[in-house]
Amino acid sequence: MDAYDVLRHTAESEEPAVLATVIGVEGHAYRKSGAMMLLLVNGGKVGSISPGCLESDLSERVPIVLESGEPEIVHYNMKPEEDIVWGETVGCGGKLRILLEPVAGELRMTLREAYRHMEAGEAVRLVRRGAEPALCYALEAAGGNAAIGASSAGGDATESFYAVRLEPRPRLVMFGAGQDLDPIFAAAGRIGFRLAVADWRAGLLSADRFPGAELVSGTAAEIAAKLRLSSADYVIVCGHQLRKDREMLEMLLPIKPAYVGVMGSSSRIRL
Structure with a gap:
């Protein structure tokens, strides 16, 4: 969820910050290539790229990066033989290459656009081209199985390009907006799901009751079409009306969502 939290903070705040992205890893490391964290001027952080080994050092670099207005790459050797240098034995390891970028101008606009895509349920690739300190940014559709990686075999990843899949x-x-949905809705939001609530009774769907959720009413077929249900979705059927629940389940079967749960007794579910 770190990437989402970073993007959301960037979209909602004008606060100066530095984006730290792991762009290279050798050996064991706490986070893999593509992990990102936002370093704030007040010492705050959004996300993480280590279990605490690097954050203090990275935070000290924030004013330098912001003053220069240019990205830079820093290298860390967290292998066990170097542990005496860092004084840490908390799960750090490996060699890491971290790209530090001031969040401003083109990068800020690109991150905000990426956030809008993620809120719409669309995966994108954040692409950096050029070589630091002169980087260009772009978003690309993340079709296929595009993975985090760099184009060049040697040198800094930014010499050619570096792309992160977001x-x-x-x-x-959640199908069925009865009162028993409220605690499920709240818990799912805390866990980090994007939320959608559907019901054949439009009067039960309100933004005040379900803040931030997609709200859709209609028949099972209309709901599936409006939400563009796919195999990536998780679905809970809790309409508590046998015919309506069955219609929704029949609509879901060919879609094969990642998860389908039905609220009710086992005997009722078999019906």
């Missing part, structure tokens, strides 16, 4: 949060679709 995945939207998984979506939980």
